[in-house]
Structure formats: C-alpha cells, structure tokens
Amino acid sequence: MNEITVAIADDQSIFRQGLVNLVGGFNNIRVLFSAENGREMLEKIPENKPDLVLLDFRMPELNGLETAKLIRDQFSGVKVLILSMYDDQEFVETAMENGAHGYLSKDDEPEEIERAILSTIETGYYLNDRTSKMLIGKLINQGTMKPEFKTPPVEFTAMEIQILELICAECTTQEIADKLCKSKRTIESSRTLMMQKINARNVVGLVMYAVKKNLVQS
Amino acid sequence: MDGQQTLDLGTVVILGTMGMVILALGVVVFSFIYQRRMTAKQNELTMLDLQHQKELMGAVIQTKELEQRRIALELHDDVGSTLTAIKFSVSSFTIDEKDKELLNNNLADAIQKVRRISNDLLPSILEELGLVTGVKSLIKTLNDNKTLNYVFESSGEHVRHPKDVELACYRILQELLNNILKYANATEVHVTIVMSQSGITITVTDDGDGFVPEEHLDRERPSLGLKNIESRIQQIKGEITYEKRLPKGTKVLIDWKRHE
Numbered sequence: 001m002n003e004i005t006v007a008i009a010d011d012q013s014i015f016r017q018g019l020v021n022l023v024g025g026f027n028n029i030r031v032l033f034s035a036e037n038g039r040e041m042l043e044k045i046p047e048n049k050p051d052l053v054l055l056d057f058r059m060p061e062l063n064g065l066e067t068a069k070l071i072r073d074q075f076s077g078v079k080v081l082i083l084s085m086y087d088d089q090e091f092v093e094t095a096m097e098n099g100a101h102g103y104l105s106k107d108d109e110p111e112e113i114e115r116a117i118l119s120t121i122e123t124g125y126y127l128n129d130r131t132s133k134m135l136i137g138k139l140i141n142q143g144t145m146k147p148e149f150k151t152p153p154v155e156f157t158a159m160e161i162q163i164l165e166l167i168c169a170e171c172t173t174q175e176i177a178d179k180l181c182k183s184k185r186t187i188e189s190s191r192t193l194m195m196q197k198i199n200a201r202n203v204v205g206l207v208m209y210a211v212k213k214n215l216v217q218s
Numbered sequence: 219m220d221g222q223q224t225l226d227l228g229t230v231v232i233l234g235t236m237g238m239v240i241l242a243l244g245v246v247v248f249s250f251i252y253q254r255r256m257t258a259k260q261n262e263l264t265m266l267d268l269q270h271q272k273e274l275m276g277a278v279i280q281t282k283e284l285e286q287r288r289i290a291l292e293l294h295d296d297v298g299s300t301l302t303a304i305k306f307s308v309s310s311f312t313i314d315e316k317d318k319e320l321l322n323n324n325l326a327d328a329i330q331k332v333r334r335i336s337n338d339l340l341p342s343i344l345e346e347l348g349l350v351t352g353v354k355s356l357i358k359t360l361n362d363n364k365t366l367n368y369v370f371e372s373s374g375e376h377v378r379h380p381k382d383v384e385l386a387c388y389r390i391l392q393e394l395l396n397n398i399l400k401y402a403n404a405t406e407v408h409v410t411i412v413m414s415q416s417g418i419t420i421t422v423t424d425d426g427d428g429f430v431p432e433e434h435l436d437r438e439r440p441s442l443g444l445k446n447i448e449s450r451i452q453q454i455k456g457e458i459t460y461e462k463r464l465p466k467g468t469k470v471l472i473d474w475k476r477h478e
C-alpha cells in the first residue's frame with residue numbers, strides 16, 4: 001500500500017504539535033505539513049497536496065466547516081476528517097453534509113485516529129459507533145448521504161435482513177441474539193459474513209448499504 | 219358729604235374685595251401652574267428614571283452575556299484543549315496500564331465538566347452552527363425530557379445574523395418556553411423560525427391558558443423573566459407581541475429586521 005500523506009490544521013499549538021507527533025508515528029502515514037487555521041491550510045494544499053486533512057472544528061480565520069466546504073469544491077480528491085471537542089449530533093451531521101468524510105471527537109482514543117485515516121482512505125468514510133448512531137436516523141429519514149458501493153448486488157438471507165434491521169434499530173448484539181433466539185456468536189458471525197459479502201469494513205458500512213438499498217424500513 | 223363718604227367707603231370696600239379676589243385668583247392660578255410644572259417635572263424625572271433603569275438592565279444583560287461568552291470560549295479553547303493535549307500525551311506514556319486507565323478516566327471526566335460548563339454559559343451549537351440548529355437542538359433536548367410536546371419548524375434561507383442577535387433570540391425563546399412549561403398548562407408548543415437576509419421571525423404558539431403581559435401589569439413587580447425579554451428585545455431593536463388565541467392558548471411573535 002502506498003504511503004498516506006496527511007495535513008493537520010488546529011489553532012491550539014500544543015495540541016497541534018501533539019497530533020503531528022502522534023500521526024507521524026503511525027505506520028505508513030506521513031505528515032506533510034500543519035496549519036494554524038483553515039485559511040493557512042487552503043493556502044498550503046496546492047503546493048503540497050495531501051491525501052487527507054485533519055481539521056479542528058473551531059478555528060479562527062476559517063473554521064473546519066468552511067474549510068471542509070472549500071476543500072470539497074476546490075480539491076475534490078482530498079479527504080477530510082474533522083477532529084473536534086464538539087461531539088453533539090448536530091456537529092457530526094453538519095460536518096458530514098458539508099464535505100467531511102469522517103468525524104472524530106477529541107474524546108475518542110488517540111489510536112482511533114489511525115483507524116479513521118486508514119478507513120477514510122480505503123472506503124471513503126469513517127464513522128465510529130457513536131457517530132454512526134447519530135447519523136443512522138437522519139440517513140434513513142432523508143437519504144441525504146449516498147455512499148458509493150462498487151460491489152455487485154448481494155443476496156442476503158431472511159435472517160440476515162432481520163439482523164440488519166435490528167442493528168439499524170440500535171440493538172446490541174446481545175439484544176439481537178435474544179430477540180431472534182440465537183446465540184451471540186451466531187449473530188456475530190453472520191454480521192461478519194454480511195460485511196464480507198458487501199466488502200464493508202465495519203458495521204457502519206453495513207448500515208449504509210442497508211439504507212442505500214432500502215433493505216430496512218425506517 | 220355723608221352720602222359721598224358712604225359712596226367712597228362702598229367703592230373702597232368693592233375695590234378692596236375685588237383686589238382680594240384678584241389676589242386670591244392669582245394665588246390659585248399661580249399654585250395651579252406651579253403644581254402642573256411640578257407634576258410635569260416629576261413625570262419627566264420618573265420617565266428618565268425608568269429609561270435609566272431600562273438602560274441599566276440592558277447594560278447588565280449585555281455585560282453578562284459578553285463576560286459569559288468570554289469565559290465559555292476561554293474554557294473551551296484553552297482549558298479544554300490543554301486537557302485534551304494531556305490526554306493525547308498520556309497514551310504514549312509507558313506507565314502501568316491500571317494507572318493509565320485511572321488517569322485517562324479522570325482526564326475524560328475533567329474534559330466533560332469543562333465542556334458542560336462552557337456549554338451552559340454559551341451553547342456551542344448556537345455559537346458555531348447558528349440559530350436554527352441551536353433551537354432545533356434545544357427543542358430536541360426538551361422533547362427528550364418528555365414534559366410537553368414540542369414541534370419545531372424552520373424555513374427560509376440558510377443565513378447567519380450577528381451573534382448578539384442570535385443569542386438574544388435564543389435566550390428569549392428559552393425564557394418563553396420556560397414560562398410555558400411552568401405556568402401555561404399547555405400540552406403542545408409550536409416553534410417556527412423564518413430566516414432571511416433581511417431578518418428573523420420567530421413564532422411560539424401554545425394551547426395553554428393564554429397569557430398577555432398587559433393583564434399582569436397590576437402586579438407589584440412584573441416578573442424578572444418578562445423584564446429580561448423586554449430588555450433583550452430592546453437591545454437588538456426588535457419587536458415582540460403577545461396575543462391570545464381562540465379557543466385557548468397564546469401566540470408570541472418575535473420580529474427582528476436587519477438595520478443597515
């Protein structure tokens with residue numbers, strides 16, 4: 001796999017420096033440059049185009065939201081991950097609607113940043129359990145986000161669809177197992193099988209697929 | 219001679235009486251004018267006093283909001299970021315896993331607290347994402363508390379207006395919704411916002427007992443909440459009207475126009 005290049009924008013210098021060190025330490029990931037705000041980030045991208053940018057939400061001059069919009073319009077190949085102290089649903093929704101490919105809270109474990117970068121480059125999106133739950137309802141209601149799946153149509157069994165519906169209803173694996181009178185392991189393995197069928201990396205991919213293909217009723 | 223004297227005396231008496239009457243009238247007129255002037259002056263003073271009080275209250279609210287905003291942002295940007303930076307450094311420490319977990323938990327707790335206090339002082343959704351999203355989130359929280367049934371609708375353009383205007387509208391709305399919950403005996407509340415380049419229109423309707431402030435003027439002290447609303451609306455040069463709905467309930471209209 002090619003080396004992934006990353007740029008970082010955060011106005012808090014201590015945090016920015018920490019982030020540069022952290023991300024630079026990940027395997028196969030290189031930090032090209034860092035910026036104090038969105039404006040500086042946009043100025044630096046043309047000279048040295050990264051695969052992905054990590055943006056803080058709240059920044060002077062140009063905040064993460066506005067920067068994400070402009071990156072989407074001007075540098076469509078660059079992926080955007082927002083990394084913010086804010087973790088309310090409204091922030092996640094607004095960011096995803098405005099060009100972000102993923103949303104991380106600064107509350108999340110630092111290791112998650114590596115997962116997020118890899119997943120975004122590979123699948124185009126990254127959401128963890130918390131942020132995906134926030135988006136599921138909105139996705140189903142409005143269908144505003146249309147993820148692309150390059151896989152041919154896949155057949156799911158009746159039980160798999162049932163499991164999918166329960167996942168979308170935010171049931172835990174144990175709850176699904178109880179409802180369908182199966183063991184937790186069975187549920188886990190059919191979930192993994194479903195993910196393999198559609199080439200999804202995580203449950204979010206599965207849910208997005210279900211939503212896009214109208215496999216579940218809202 | 220005698221007759222002459224009598225006549226003179228009569229004239230004197232009449233003239234004297236007339237003089238007295240004129241004098242008395244003069245005194246009456248003078249005191250009347252004086253009284254009126256005094257009352258006018260008194261009124262003017264009272265008006266000035268009232269005006270002064272209003273201005274003072276407006277200034278108090280404005281100062282409070284400014285200071286709250288400063289503290290909220292300082293907490294979020296400074297304290298919050300520093301704590302988060304520490305949390306990120308901890309992950310690279312080579313210390314006992316148990317100690318690390320304890321440290322992480324305490325840090326996460328501190329970050330949460332900072333965020334909560336900051337958010338109470340200045341709702342971050344309002345500050346960053348604007349009035350419509352801020353109010354939508356407020357309504358969602360209220361519905362989660364399962365007290366009354368709140369319905370929210372918004373229409374118009376996606377624009378941001380000055381932050382002090384957005385904040386004033388948000389605080390007024392909070393106050394109104396709080397009053398409805400406490401006093402109105404309502405079951406359903408509708409909030410609508412129409413946003414445009416030229417201004418903001420907010421309506422709040424409920425199906426409660428019905429309330430217009432004019433009916434509550436006789437009270438010794440008008441409620442602080444209502445005074446607050448009035449001050450805030452004056453501050454942003456907006457308008458607020460209350461009307462009773464038929465068969466029951468109240469409709470409150472908040473209107474703000476952009477002044478160029």
